[in-house]
Amino acid sequence: MKRTLGVCYYPEHWPEPQWAEDAARMAALGLTWVRVGEFAWSRLEPTPGKLEFDWLDRAIETLGRAGLKVVLGTPTATPPRWMLDRHPDMLAHDREGRPRGFGSRRHYDFAHEGYRAECARIVQLLARRYGKNAHVAAWQTDNEYACHGTVLSYSPAALKAFRNWLAQRYQSPEALNRAWGNVFWSMEYAGFDDVGLPNLTVTEANPAHVMAFRHFASDMVVEFNRVQTEIIRRHSPYPIAHNYMGQITDFDHFAVGADLDIASWDAYPLGFLSDRLSASPEHKRRFVRQGDPDFQAFHHDLYRAVGRGRWWIMEQQPGPVNWAPWNPDPLPGMARLWAWEAFAHGAEAVCYFRWRQAPFAQEQMHAGLLRPDSVAAPAYGEAAQVARELAMMPDQNTTRAEVGLVFDYASAWAWETQPQGRDFSYFRLVFETYRALRRLGLNIDILPPDCADLSAYKLVLAPGVATLSDGFLTALTRHKGLSLLGPRTNAKTADFAIPVPLPPNLPGLAATVARVESLPPDVAVDLPLGGTFCHWREKVETTAKVVETTADSWPALIRADGLHYLAGWLDEAGFARILDALCLEAGLETEHLPEGLRRRDSATHRFQFNYNSFAVEWHGREIPAAGVDWQPL
Ligand code: GAL
Numbered sequence: 031m032k033r034t035l036g037v038c039y040y041p042e043h044w045p046e047p048q049w050a051e052d053a054a055r056m057a058a059l060g061l062t063w064v065r066v067g068e069f070a071w072s073r074l075e076p077t078p079g080k081l082e083f084d085w086l087d088r089a090i091e092t093l094g095r096a097g098l099k100v101v102l103g104t105p106t107a108t109p110p111r112w113m114l115d116r117h118p119d120m121l122a123h124d125r126e127g128r129p130r131g132f133g134s135r136r137h138y139d140f141a142h143e144g145y146r147a148e149c150a151r152i153v154q155l156l157a158r159r160y161g162k163n164a165h166v167a168a169w170q171t172d173n174e175y176a177c178h179g180t181v182l183s184y185s186p187a188a189l190k191a192f193r194n195w196l197a198q199r200y201q202s203p204e205a206l207n208r209a210w211g212n213v214f215w216s217m218e219y220a221g222f223d224d225v226g227l228p229n230l231t232v233t234e235a236n237p238a239h240v241m242a243f244r245h246f247a248s249d250m251v252v253e254f255n256r257v258q259t260e261i262i263r264r265h266s267p268y269p270i271a272h273n274y275m276g277q278i279t280d281f282d283h284f285a286v287g288a289d290l291d292i293a294s295w296d297a298y299p300l301g302f303l304s305d306r307l308s309a310s311p312e313h314k315r316r317f318v319r320q321g322d323p324d325f326q327a328f329h330h331d332l333y334r335a336v337g338r339g340r341w342w343i344m345e346q347q348p349g350p351v352n353w354a355p356w357n358p359d360p361l362p363g364m365a366r367l368w369a370w371e372a373f374a375h376g377a378e379a380v381c382y383f384r385w386r387q388a389p390f391a392q393e394q395m396h397a398g399l400l401r402p403d404s405v406a407a408p409a410y411g412e413a414a415q416v417a418r419e420l421a422m423m424p425d426q427n428t429t430r431a432e433v434g435l436v437f438d439y440a441s442a443w444a445w446e447t448q449p450q451g452r453d454f455s456y457f458r459l460v461f462e463t464y465r466a467l468r469r470l471g472l473n474i475d476i477l478p479p480d481c482a483d484l485s486a487y488k489l490v491l492a493p494g495v496a497t498l499s500d501g502f503l504t505a506l507t508r509h510k511g512l513s514l515l516g517p518r519t520n521a522k523t524a525d526f527a528i529p530v531p532l533p534p535n536l537p538g539l540a541a542t543v544a545r546v547e548s549l550p551p552d553v554a555v556d557l558p559l560g561g562t563f564c565h566w567r568e569k570v571e572t573t574a575k576v577v578e579t580t581a582d583s584w585p586a587l588i589r590a591d592g593l594h595y596l597a598g599w600l601d602e603a604g605f606a607r608i609l610d611a612l613c614l615e616a617g618l619e620t621e622h623l624p625e626g627l628r629r630r631d632s633a634t635h636r637f638q639f640n641y642n643s644f645a646v647e648w649h650g651r652e653i654p655a656a657g658v659d660w661q662p663l
Contacts (some may be wrong), residue, residue, distance in 0.1 A: 036063025060417025068103025094165025293337030349397025451548025561604020
C-alpha cells in the first residue's frame, strides 16, 4: 500500500482568502490528507438550529480542488456555549463532585442522554451533507476520547446511567451484593437506586464497586462513539477513525475500535517523555529532544491491533508542544524519523499537527509546520523530505511479527483500583516487557486479551492480565510455541475477588501463588543468574519444573512444556537474559541493539532508527544522529 502524509487544518481560524494559498502549499509539499472540522461546532451552528455550513462547503471545495483529500471530524468534543443553556446538567463532574465547566473543551458527560441526542443531530446533518462529497474521504469521530481525564465522571447523569447499567448486569441487588462481597462492612444494598458512585466515600470504596464503575465508564465511551458511527454509516461509504492518545487506558480501545474502520493516534514523543513516561532522569535527559525510543513503537503496535490492521497517525508532533511540563525543540531529523517509524510499523498515513501555529488562545505556544507568520517552520522541510522519499519508495506492507504481547485495558483498571504497591502500574509492566523485546531487535504484535488464535506466534507474553478470558486460555492450550505469563496473571475473578483455587490456574501448570509481596523502589530481590525482581514478586508452590529460583530460594520461573510462569517483575538485566533464552529456544533470532538504536521490519525492508543525538555504526552502516536507515530484506 502507498503510504501518505497529511496535516490538521482549521479553516475557521484563518481568513477565507488565505485558504486557497494554504491548500496550494499543502499540495506542493506532497501532502495527501487534511483533517478539518473537529472543533468547529460554534461556527457550524452559532445559535441553536441556525446552521451555517456554507463556509465548510467552500473550505472542503478549496482543499479538494487543490488535490487534497479531507478527513472530516465530528465537532462533538467542543459543544458551543448555548448547549449548556439547553442542557445545564450535561457537564462531567470531577471526583470531588464539582462540575467541569465551559471555557476549554471536552465539557460533556459521555452518559448524558440529552447531549448524546444533540451529537446525533449534528452528526446526522454533517453525514447527510458530506457523506458522499467527492473531496471527503474519511471521518473522525469526536476528538481524543479521555483527553483531560474526562472518562470518569461523577455527575447525576453518570449516576443514573450507572444504576441502569448495574441493573442490567446483575438483575437483582442480591446478586450484586453477592458478587461484590457487600456483606463486608455491611455495604449491602436493598435496591439499585441505593448504589452510589464510588467517590466521596470515607475510605476506599469496595474495589468490586470501583471496577464495575470502570467497566461502565468504558461502556459509555463505546456507546457514545457508536451513536456517531451508526449515523455516519447510513450516509457515507468512507472509513471512520477516531484519534486515540498515548498511554491512555481509561476506556477499552478494542471495544471502541470494533465500531471503527481505522485506529489512529496522536503522537507527541517529546510531550510524552516529559509528561508521562516513568524513566530515570538520565534516560529522560538523553532522549529529551528525541522522545523515548520505544514509546511511539509501542503505540504503533497497539493501535495496529485496535484497528485490526488499519491505523494512522492523526496528529504528529512537529516542534515544541505547549502542554508538557517542559517543551524542548526536537532534534533536526526527528519529524522525519517519527514519520518513518510509523510507516515501518504499518501506518497508512501520518498527519502533522498542525498546519500553521495559532497566535491566539490555548495553543499559541504549540509549533506547526508553519510559523504564525506563515514562514516554514523546521518540520516543514522534513515533511517535504518524507514526501519525496515516499514517492521513491516501493509500497510498504506490514509484516506479521513472531512475538505476541497481550494488552488488556481492564487489567489497567484492576491494578489502579488495587495496586497493592504504590508504583504497580499495568501499563508500565507491559511497556517494560515490550522495551525488553525491542532491545533484542524483535518485531512485536500486540494482541487483544481475547485473542483466540496464537498459532502465528513463536512466543506469546501476557504479564499482569487480571482475568484471562476463556478464549485466550483455550488458545493457550492449543499453542505450539512458547509462552510467558505472570506476574499477577489470572489473579482476580471477573467480579474482582481472589479466585479459589488460587491463581494462576493455567492449563497444565501445577502451581499456586501462595503469597504475594510488593517492594519499595529501593528494594529488589536478586536472581542468581542475573538481574532482579523489583516492584512485585510471588511465592509459588509448584510441582512443575522450576527453571530458576531467587537468591532466597523462591521459584522465580517455572514451566510445563512451553508454558512459563514468571513469579515477579523483572528489571532490565533480568528481562534481557530470560527473554534471550526463551527466544533462542523458540527459534527467534535476537541481537542486543546499541542503546537508542531500534529497528522494525516491513514486509520488504529492514528499518533502523537512531534515537541518539550522535551517529551510530551498526553492521557496517552508519546511521546518523536522529536518522533513519533502511535496506531491502
Ligand atoms: C492533542 C489534541 C489537539 C491538540 C494537540 C496539541 O491532544 O487532539 O487538538 O490539542 O493535542 O498537542
